[in-house]
Amino acid sequence: MRRFMTLLTTAVLTTLLVGSTGGWASASGERVPGGPLPGTAAWLADDSLGKKLPDPATATPSDVAAFFASLTGAQRQRLIEDHPTVVGNLDGVPVKVRYQANASAGEQVLAYDPRGRGLIARVVGDLENAARVSVIVxxxxxxxxxxxxTARWAADLQEEAGEDTAVIAWAGYTTPSGIGLDLATGRLAEAGAERLNRFTEGLDVAGLPSPSLFCHSYGSVVCGLAASDTDARDIVVMGSPGMRADDVTALGTDAHVWAARSPDDWIGRVPHVEVLGLGHGADPTSSDFGATVLPADDVPAHDAYFTPGTSTLTAFAAIVDGER
Structure with a gap:
């Protein structure tokens, strides 16, 4: 009983400690945007091409890619103009087509969903011709x-790794806001993992290289849950509260798993436990976990792993380039 109460106490402490610089979250937690994207009804009712358009709710990225490959340039352009929100967020749509559909949100935007707090993914570099691809979660x-x-981190990583690399800043899931239960549970991470897996599948069907995932803080929980279903070449976690796995083997991935944590990162004070759904499990930088631990002694803070000149950013670029 005493051991149980100790574990429960540390789990509650996780609720108080995991987080960032925001205020307290509402008791009800963050609402994940659900239902069809705006414009989906008009998309599904569109029969002007003489063929059924793929249903965003059920079509796989491979289905979507095959459909767009069957279209003429003029047909693609008409879909961009008539249904930009659907086309711009549909995994499997060619990269350049998604850029055009999302042009109102900026250059090289690969996804843009304005609902709620908003979701966005933006590319730094030449994604269509990249020899290497990375995704920051x-x-x-x-x-x-x-x-x-996040966009600045992507730019710093791309500059360090070189022009043959494209880096995607992927804020494609609803993140916890402030300090509260959402940070200590896997609810938002589970939804995020599903979205991340579909997103990386879309990259795969576009013929792009298997990505390296760079997962910060709660993003490492997302990557841990996504690990078994993504074709990532590397999974790099930093400032991680845990990956909801006891060790690398439990992640169920062939990716090389790397981990970094600065001695000045407050995440080190978070108890690495998981009890009654609270907490995110083992410390990925512990020797028992089995990840390759990266140097991080010169990283000054929780949000500074991509800072130019740090040992971590140098190591991240070497991972992307296949030099580690």
Whole structure:
């Protein structure tokens, strides 16, 4: 009984400690956008091409890719103009077509969903011709209004790794907001993992290289849950509260798993437990976990792993380039 109460206490502490710089979240938690994208009804009712358009709710990225491959340039352009929200968020649509559909949200935007706090994915570099692809999966308090930080990380990684690399800043899931139960549970991470897997499948059917995933803080929970169903070449976690797995083997992935944690990162004070759905499990930087631990002694803070000049950013670029 005493051991159970100890574990329960540490799980509750996780609720208080995991998080970032935001305020307290509401008791009801974040609402994940559900239902069809805006414009889906008009998309499904469109019979002007003489063929049924793929249902965003059921079509796989492979189905979508095959459909768009069957279209003429003029037909693709008409779908972009008539149904930009659907085309711009449909995994399996060619990269350049998605850019055009999302042009109102900026350059090289690969996904844009304005519902709720907003979801967005933006590319740094030449994705269509990249020899290497990386995806940054951020943690809590990231949405359209705070996306610039993740976009800056992508730019810094792309510059360090070189022009043959494309880096995608992927704020494509609803992140926890503030400090609250959402941070200590896997609810949002489970939804995020499903979206991440579909997104990477879309990259795969586009003929792009298997990506390296760079997962920060709560984003590492997302990547841990997505690991078994993604074709990632590498999974790199930093400032991680846990990956909801006891060790690398339990992740069920062939990817090389890497982990970094600065001695100045407050995440080190978070108890690495999982009890009654609270907490995210083992520390990925522990020797028992089995990840390759990266140097991070010069990283000054929880949000500084992509800072130019740090040992972590240098190591991240070497992983992308296949030099580690």
């Amino acid at each position: 951020p943690g809590s308090d990231i949405d359209i209004s705070t996306f610039d930080r």
